[in-house]
Amino acid sequence: MSMIRLLRRAALLAPFLALATSAVVAQDQSASDFPSKPVRLVIPFPPGGPADVLGRAIAQRLSDKWAQPVVVDNKGGANTLIAAQEVARAAPDGYTLFMPLDSTYTLNPALYSRLPYDPVKDFASISIVARQSLVLTATDRTPFRTVADVVAAAKANPGGINYGSSTTSTQLSGELFMRQTGTRLVHVPYRGASEVLKGMLSGDVQVSFDGIASNIPHFQSGKIRALATTGPLRSPALPDVPTLAEAGLKGYEVVMWNALSAPAGTPRRVIDKINRDVVEVLRRKDVKEQLMAFGLETVGTSPEEMDATIQRETTRYAPLIKELGLKLN
Template identity: 80%
Template structure:
């Protein structure tokens, strides 16, 4: 009888341990379910890393307004512009992980800033929980009516004949990288002229300081319509719904060329998965509405709506794509 007793005690302990683990798992699931079903029980803050009025702000407010209606709780937009989105990202990273602070980063917040800064006040992976990529936008390669460029081929031919003789305007790291990818793939040399914003790039185009530009679609559409600026190509994998008659750079002969900017929704790391899943489901439903699509298309934004997993994969893929190029070019924003 002695041996069976020795065998029985460990077995009893194992059973007790398993029972405890199952009970804790059940309790955790129950708590998450309760937090999800009652969420939100108070106002939610949405941090946008840009000042009011721009495409990112319009996107954030469009989503916030409809989430407020859906949740019967205010979703309050908090504009925290400046420092290439660092100020807003740092504040969002430090917020309580309870679902009551959300953050709308730009792609570069997670994929480019780590290579642009020696020290970041946040960790793109450890400090945030992905919710969804909510909108994407292609950039547009344009030329002024002062030039003879009507196609990408025209530009490439002229640039090869006069290396360094053509200036291109850009206003962000993303638009500068678009130009660098273009020159590398075409074997040309264009001179980059940096500007503070898209409207300043347009002014540079009109004044003749730059002949071409890589920039956002929204700021250029009015001038494309008047003919003062010509749209040569867009940078996405497919044509932009905002400029459906304009070919992509891939269609224009640059096979594999792709650069797309995106806006997403995140929460502080540690936010319960049940809450993340609820927000994801509700946001995807909102961005698929026709009125939302139409409202945002004016700004060149095309609504998306991905899973958290798809967003994480995009961050990893694009970080691997852009970080070596940023390092090679010696770009730093410290």
């Protein structure tokens, strides 16, 4: 090929090379300058609950760290579907973040025949930010003081004990409990943790599988008893309460987690910056102590670790949900 032809080809390619170079530079600048405007953090629950407390604790520290407001936007309802669908459609620039519950990605695909989002294709993982064990509780209206008491009463009177729950994870906890103990309890669904508490205090349900935080005032008053937690280890928020595994249900484990995600397509450099800053926030002593009061244990994983957790738990729970016949329309 002659020198003249080489020069002509180089001249033709120059604009495309310049465009590609400018795109790379722009991406680098967008990551290094991020954020240059307010960031929206979408939480799929109403204000006041543990997920909201967690989101606001992180948002406040990131606002200080970034010198930009991180605005919490509560979008509760439909088992987190409303918020997830909105975030999935948002611009992939890092300025819309999402704090899903584990069930958003791991349980909903098996529960809904028509899911308005794809948990893998529509989101970019950033980090699992906190975990929490659930707790099996009983009211002071019952004689139940141990797990063994509940199991004995349930076997003596199948279907005679009502249990309350407000999320798929808490219902699944009850289903696993019945399967492992060979008992039959009557499931009573509620719209939220506060409604479960009302049912417990009114006597409509005798036991429940619920989050720790909303029950703590009633544990202290004695109105509700904590019988066992669902995690592999005792919760630091309830160190004197045994796990269900310790109480005789070998291998029993249900742990809920909250995470941080962005719309799919968000630049990896932006994802990495958010991850570094969030993990640093989660390691702070004041943040750990603030969230522990709500039964939340801070975590802080890499995006890859979060992806692996989603895949592992989806594989674990999807067949069980199908076997139990759990379905939501």
